Every structure is written in structure tokens, then in C-alpha cells.
Amino acid sequence: MTAVTYELIKTCKQSGARLGRIHTPHGSIETPIFMPVGTLATVKTLSPEELEEMGSQIILSNTYHLWLRPGEDIIEEAGGLHSFMNWKKPILTDSGGFQVFSLSDLRDIKEEGVHFRNHISGEKLFLSPEKAMQIQNSLGSDIMMAFDECPPYPAERDYMKKSVERTSRWAERCLEAHKNTEKQAVFGIVQGGEYEDLRKQSAEDLISLDFPGYAVGGLSVGEPKDVMNKVLEFTTPLLPEEKPRYLMGVGSADSLIDGVIRGIDMFDCVLPTRVARNGTCMTSTGRVVVRNAKYARDFGPLDENCSCHVCRNYSRAYIRHLVKCNETFGFRLTSYHNLYFLLELMEQVRQAIREDRLLDFRDEVFEKYGFNKPGAKNF
Amino acid sequence: MTAVTYELIKTCKQSGARLGRIHTPHGSIETPIFMPVGTLATVKTLSPEELEEMGSQIILSNTYHLWLRPGEDIIEEAGGLHSFMNWKKPILTDSGGFQVFSLSDLRDIKEEGVHFRNHISGEKLFLSPEKAMQIQNSLGSDIMMAFDECPPYPAERDYMKKSVERTSRWAERCLEAHKNTEKQAVFGIVQGGEYEDLRKQSAEDLISLDFPGYAVGGLSVGEPKDVMNKVLEFTTPLLPEEKPRYLMGVGSADSLIDGVIRGIDMFDCVLPTRVARNGTCMTSTGRVVVRNAKYARDFGPLDENCSCHVCRNYSRAYIRHLVKCNETFGFRLTSYHNLYFLLELMEQVRQAIREDRLLDFRDEVFEKYGFNKPGAKNF
Numbered sequence: 001m002t003a004v005t006y007e008l009i010k011t012c013k014q015s016g017a018r019l020g021r022i023h024t025p026h027g028s029i030e031t032p033i034f035m036p037v038g039t040l041a042t043v044k045t046l047s048p049e050e051l052e053e054m055g056s057q058i059i060l061s062n063t064y065h066l067w068l069r070p071g072e073d074i075i076e077e078a079g080g081l082h083s084f085m086n087w088k089k090p091i092l093t094d095s096g097g098f099q100v101f102s103l104s105d106l107r108d109i110k111e112e113g114v115h116f117r118n119h120i121s122g123e124k125l126f127l128s129p130e131k132a133m134q135i136q137n138s139l140g141s142d143i144m145m146a147f148d149e150c151p152p153y154p155a156e157r158d159y160m161k162k163s164v165e166r167t168s169r170w171a172e173r174c175l176e177a178h179k180n181t182e183k184q185a186v187f188g189i190v191q192g193g194e195y196e197d198l199r200k201q202s203a204e205d206l207i208s209l210d211f212p213g214y215a216v217g218g219l220s221v222g223e224p225k226d227v228m229n230k231v232l233e234f235t236t237p238l239l240p241e242e243k244p245r246y247l248m249g250v251g252s253a254d255s256l257i258d259g260v261i262r263g264i265d266m267f268d269c270v271l272p273t274r275v276a277r278n279g280t281c282m283t284s285t286g287r288v289v290v291r292n293a294k295y296a297r298d299f300g301p302l303d304e305n306c307s308c309h310v311c312r313n314y315s316r317a318y319i320r321h322l323v324k325c326n327e328t329f330g331f332r333l334t335s336y337h338n339l340y341f342l343l344e345l346m347e348q349v350r351q352a353i354r355e356d357r358l359l360d361f362r363d364e365v366f367e368k369y370g371f372n373k374p375g376a377k378n379f
Numbered sequence: 380m381t382a383v384t385y386e387l388i389k390t391c392k393q394s395g396a397r398l399g400r401i402h403t404p405h406g407s408i409e410t411p412i413f414m415p416v417g418t419l420a421t422v423k424t425l426s427p428e429e430l431e432e433m434g435s436q437i438i439l440s441n442t443y444h445l446w447l448r449p450g451e452d453i454i455e456e457a458g459g460l461h462s463f464m465n466w467k468k469p470i471l472t473d474s475g476g477f478q479v480f481s482l483s484d485l486r487d488i489k490e491e492g493v494h495f496r497n498h499i500s501g502e503k504l505f506l507s508p509e510k511a512m513q514i515q516n517s518l519g520s521d522i523m524m525a526f527d528e529c530p531p532y533p534a535e536r537d538y539m540k541k542s543v544e545r546t547s548r549w550a551e552r553c554l555e556a557h558k559n560t561e562k563q564a565v566f567g568i569v570q571g572g573e574y575e576d577l578r579k580q581s582a583e584d585l586i587s588l589d590f591p592g593y594a595v596g597g598l599s600v601g602e603p604k605d606v607m608n609k610v611l612e613f614t615t616p617l618l619p620e621e622k623p624r625y626l627m628g629v630g631s632a633d634s635l636i637d638g639v640i641r642g643i644d645m646f647d648c649v650l651p652t653r654v655a656r657n658g659t660c661m662t663s664t665g666r667v668v669v670r671n672a673k674y675a676r677d678f679g680p681l682d683e684n685c686s687c688h689v690c691r692n693y694s695r696a697y698i699r700h701l702v703k704c705n706e707t708f709g710f711r712l713t714s715y716h717n718l719y720f721l722l723e724l725m726e727q728v729r730q731a732i733r734e735d736r737l738l739d740f741r742d743e744v745f746e747k748y749g750f751n752k753p754g755a756k757n758f
Binding site: 084299322331332 | 419421424425448449465676694699706707710
């Protein structure tokens with residue numbers, strides 16, 4: 001028996017998108033779902049109480065960052081990450097692989113693992129499938145991710161093939177190293193870049209290991225959006241229907257909807273909180289860059305169609321003032337609103353699946369948010 | 380009829396300290412009270428909901444800062460400061476005088492007012508009794524402060540005498556310029572430095588103008604603590620019993636208690652939030668510098684005798700981790716705790732007055748917090 005299971009509730013007759021539920025030791029999650037990112041055991045600027053109030057069902061935290069600071073041993077001693085950060089609902093942790101490949105220039109990839117330098121202190125470090133599992137076992141996340149190689153985009157076919165094969169061997173070692181199967185589950189990560197046959201090879205390798213869930217990795221790394229959609233179109237059908245599918249690192253409103261239409265159940269991204277700290281807000285009429293002068297005397301809410309705590313109590317003029325003065329509370333308000341906006345969008349997506357009208361919903365949203373306009377910036 | 384009135388409930392038989400209530404258009408305040416400071420229409424890192432939850436009865440905001448950013452006209456257009464920042468309880472605003480004298484090097488003090496440079500843009504500005512009243516009328520604070528001259532410490536007697544006389548003339552002009560007497564009250568500010576006769580002259584001048592409340596200004600500006608206590612001892616008896624007394628810029632636990640014993644009803648200071656952003660916490664066993672290595676594996680609360688939301692839910696180890704990583708949520712937690720700590724201390728002070736034992740309470744607290752130890756740092 002695995003610690004995490006997926007229940008398919010229904011499939012959208014119009015789009016094929018899935019409505020489901022993931023059961024974990026810390027409760028169940030309605031899918032499709034967006035997961036706020038709490039890199040260092042905190043979703044930047046926000047409290048766990050606020051995350052719960054806005055409807056977060058699960059959050060993601062980063063193995064690499066917590067390994068370096070404060071160290072997984074301290075978190076284990078605190079009773080695990082849930083207890084350490086006072087978050088009682090499910091947590092997913094990544095494997096650290098992505099950070100090793102994206103934050104460190106001096107890395108040396110060997111069969112046993114990756115040698116690299118700490119991006120803060122410069123100290124030499126080594127991460128391997130076994131180490132990534134040991135850290136995540138110490139953190140006690142409900143869903144752990146297998147340690148994979150994350151090749152750059154674009155990557156040569158030959159390189160990608162070798163990488164996929166190594167990722168498969170590493171996946172097997174992850175399952176062997178995992179020491180807490182009753183309380184934690186490991187998801188495998190399908191790699192293969194834009195190569196259909198390599199995605200197929202990767203998926204088959206991992207499925208043979210019978211993971212309780214599968215991520216599609218190596219996307220949202222700089223490729224055009226139509227490449228992402230194409231890869232999803234030929235990858236998700238390879239995955240077993242009775243397991244959840246997670247598209248890593250995606251958090252723009254358009255890509256969330258397009259991902260769900262292509263069979264994805266879970267997403268995470270720092271985008272909503274990162275842009276919030278720059279004063280950029282996601283609204284039902286498109287991006288609002290609240291630090292702009294035109295909002296100085298705008299006493300309306302960030303989004304007049306939003307019913308979040310921020311939109312019910314604070315004006316664009318006030319938030320602009322705080323952001324301009326670099327006041328923390330301003331970034332709390334924009335971060336709260338943006339996360340609420342995406343969580344609410346996902347609730348609307350789930351409702352559209354229930355009503356078998358997700359393609360219609362996509363068209364409505366793309367029109368309303370202005371994603372169809374030439375040169376429009378999504379968010 | 381003035382917008383703000385004071386009700387003396389009782390006097391501590393042991394210490395002479397006052398228990399009272401201040402009635403304002405936005406509700407009543409139990410005194411003695413500490414007022415958290417929200418310089419730019421936000422108490423740094425915290426939300427109005429949190430301020431209310433922790434027991435804040437009134438907050439202070441700074442006229443000078445709001446005049447520059449976002450401008451008092453914007454706040455007036457928003458319906459005033461309460462509405463702009465979503466704080467429904469009383470607000471006190473200072474006059475801008477202290478900032479003009481402390482933040483600007485290039486100032487030119489004339490009878491009509493003070494010419495100086497904006498500390499952000501360098502732009503030339505002019506603040507006068509009339510302008511300070513106009514700004515505060517736009518902000519709509521319940522309690523406004525008269526525009527005074529804030530001489531440095533120490534100041535020559537001759538200079539101080541001229542300054543006191545100018546402050547009295549300015550106080551009269553403030554009352555004349557005040558345009559919203561039904562909803563806002565102005566307090567006068569007694570100056571005079573450490574000179575008893577000048578404090579007396581200042582108090583008499585202001586009392587003849589019949590302000591609804593009086594501040595003791597020019598303290599907590601670098602003078603030794605025994606000088607502050609001595610000045611209070613000869614100044615508060617000069618003030619009318621039926622009006623509230625406010626000691627400006629004082630927020631260390633020892634000085635709050637010593638001020639109350641000397642007849643003070645109101646205090647404000649940035650100290651608790653400022654030190655919090657440096658990772659320093661006020662606790663019932665003294666200062667806790669939570670970023671210190673010794674707290675890395677300390678899973679107890681910041682203060683085991685504190686029942687605030689932070690101490691009930693978060694450990695020193697977690698808060699240390701956040702502060703070390705410069706994570707906003709860490710500064711939210713330390714700021715919340717420190718303000719709660721002072722607000723709770725003032726509730727204990729009020730209880731000690733009710734029980735006629737404030738001098739005993741002072742001894743107990745000074746012993747417990749370690750203020751009596753040689754070289755002890757207060758907070």
C-alpha cells in the first residue's frame with residue numbers, strides 16, 4: 001500500500017481533462033490543483049494561516065534549499081517540515097535536482113550522483129538519489145520527488161537519451177533508498193525533452209517501477225509554449241490513468257488551463273509570488289502593475305471580480321503606496337491576492353470539468369484576460 | 380466640546396500612577412497604553428487584523444512621512460487614514476516636527492515655520508503650524524499633535540528658552556488653524572529640556588490654551604535615563620489631572636513602567652518593531668537575539684511565559700531559520716511578538732494600578748527581565 005493514492009472522479013467530456021482527488025497522510029487534495037511554493041519552509045511573505053484561508057490545499061517546498069538552510073536534521077528534530085513550519089496540510093518536496101542544475105555552474109554529473117558547489121557558501125556538495133531520498137525522508141513531506149537529471153533546453157538527442165536512461169536508473173535507486181513508505185510517497189519524473197520517443201522510453205521505464213504518481217519534467221525551461229503543449233499531448237497519454245500527473249514549474253494562468261486540458265492534475269510555480277514582490281498582480285482583466293502612477297488615486301480593489309480578503313479591504317492606491325515605499329505589507333497583499341487568484345482559477349477549472357465545458361471556459365478566460373491579444377503578456 | 384476626552388478611573392495608592400480611559404471618535408482606549416507606530420500607514424510587516432488581534436487599541440502614524448508619500452491629498456481622497464489603511468480604531472498622528480529636526484540637516488527655523496529639504500528627494504519644503512494642522516486634518520487622525528520645535532539634547536538654556544517660547548506661539552497658531560474640531564483633537568507638547576523652570580513656563584503657556592491633552596516632548600533623545608525620570612517628576616505634576624499625558628518616543632519596557640509611575644498615560648516608539656527586524660525579541664526573561672546559533676535547535680517558543688499567537692505556534696529554531704534567511708515571515712513573527720509583549724506588559728501595568736501595587740510590580744519585572752543586573756541591556 002502506498003502512502004498517496006489518486007481517485008479519478010470524472011473526465012471532462014469536452015476536453016478530456018481530469019477531475020480527481022489525491023489522498024495523502026495529511027489529508028486529501030481536489031485536483032487539478034495549483035501548489036504555492038514555500039522554498040525555505042515559508043511561502044514568501046505569507047503565514048500558514050493565510051495560505052489556508054485563501055484555499056491552499058497543498059504546498060511545495062524545496063529539498064535543496066532546506067538541506068542547506070537550516071539543514072534537514074534540524075527539521076527532522078522539530079518533528080518534520082509540517083511541524084517546523086506549522087502547516088498541517090499536505091506538502092510536496094522536490095528532489096533538489098532542478099536547483100543543482102539551475103543554481104550551480106560548477107557541477108560534475110557522474111553515475112553515482114552530482115558533485116557541485118553550494119550556491120551560497122561555495123562549499124563542495126554531493127547530491128545523489130540516495131541523498132535526495134534521505135533528505136526528503138527527514139523532511140517528512142507527503143509527496144517526495146525522485147532525483148532526476150534536468151537537461152537544459154534545447155539539448156542534443158544523444159545527450160537527452162543518455163540523460164533519460166540515467167534518470168531511470170536513478171529512479172530505481174530512489175525507490176530502493178526510500179525509508180518511510182508508509183507515510184511518504186515518491187513520484188517519478190518523466191524526462192526526454194521534446195523527443196517523443198525519449199518521453200515514451202522514460203515513461204515506460206518509470207511505469208515499470210510502479211510509482212504512485214508521475215511528473216512531467218524538463219518543461220517550462222525556456223521552450224516556446226507550443227512546444228510545451230505538444231510534449232504534453234504525446235506524454236500524458238503514456239501515463240497510467242489511475243495515477244496523478246504533475247507538471248513541474250508551471251504557474252501562468254494560460255499554461256495551467258492548457259496543461260489541465262492535456263491531462264495534468266498538479267502544478268507548482270514561484271511565478272505568482274515572485275511577480276507579486278515586484279508589484280505585479282494577476283486580475284480577471286489582465287495584469288495590473290500596481291506600482292504604476294495611474295493607480296495613485298485608484299481607490300478600487302486590485303480586481304473588482306475578486307472576493308479575496310485583499311480585494312475586499314484594500315485599494316490599489318493603498319497597495320501602490322506600500323509597494324512604492326517598499327513596505328512589507330504591500331508585498332503581503334499582492335502575494336496573497338495572486339495566490340488566491342490562481343487557486344480560485346483552479347476551482348473554476350474544476351467546476352468547468354464538472355460541467356464538461358473546459359474548452360469553452362478556456363476561450364472565455366483567454367478572451368477576458370486578454371491572452372488572445374497580439375503581443376499580450378500572460379501571467 | 381472637544382473630540383477627545385480623558386476619564387480618570389483611579390490612582391494607584393502605592394505609586395500615584397493613573398488608570399484611565401481616553402474617548403475618541405473611533406472608540407475608547409484603556410490607559411496607560413503603548414501605541415504601535417505605523418510610520419507610512421502600516422505598522423511595518425503587520426496587518427491591521429494582526430494589530431487588532433494582539434490587542435492594539437490605538438496606533439500612531441507620521442505626518443511628515445505621509446505628507447511626502449503618498450501625500451495627504453490622496454489619503455484625504457481615500458476618506459482619511461483610517462479608511463486608507465483599513466484600521467478602524469483610533470489613530471494619533473505626530474506633527475512632523477520631530478522628523479524635520481531629526482531627518483533633515485539643511486533646515487532653517489524661522490518664526491513662520493521651518494524650511495528644509497525632503498530627506499528622500501532633496502526637494503525644498505516648508506512646514507509650519509498651519510501646514511502641520513492642514514495635513515493632519517486631511518489625514519483625519521483622532522489625536523493630532525501641535526507643531527513644535529524639537530531642540531537637540533543637550534541644548535543651551537538660552538536657546539531652549541527661545542525655543543519654548545516659539546513652541547508656545549506655534550501651539551496657539553495650531554489651535555487657530557485646526558479645521559475639524561468636532562472629529563479631531565490637538566494635543567500640546569511641553570518642551571524645555573532638562574530645565575525645570577522652562578518646563579514650567581512651557582506647561583503654563585500650553586495649559587492657558589486649554590488643550591485636551593499634553594505630551595512631554597524632547598525626551599528619549601539621547602539623555603541618560605535618570606534625566607528622563609527627573610524631568611518627568613517635575614513636569615507631570617504641572618499638567619492638569621483631567622487631561623491625558625503622552626510621553627513621546629519611549630518604548631523600552633523599563634521606561635514604560637517608570638513613565639507610568641511618574642504619571643504618564645500614553646507612549647509610542649518604533650523600538651519593538653525596529654529591533655524585531657534585527658531578530659531581537661523582548662521576553663519575560665530578557666532579550667532573546669533569536670538569530671544566535673544557540674537557538675538553532677531550540678524548539679521552544681520565543682517566550683515560554685507568553686501566550687501570543689507566535690509563541691503558541693512557532694519555535695525559536697523556525698524563527699531563527701527565517702530571520703537568518705532574511706525571510707519576511709520571520710520579521711512578521713518577531714514584530715508581532717514584541718508588540719504583543721509590550722501591549723501585554725501595559726495590561727499588567729493597568730492591573731497593578733487597579734491593585735495599588737505598581738511599585739512592587741516594577742521590582743518584580745526589573746528582577747525578572749534582568750534590568751537590575753550590572754550592564755544589563757533593557758529593551
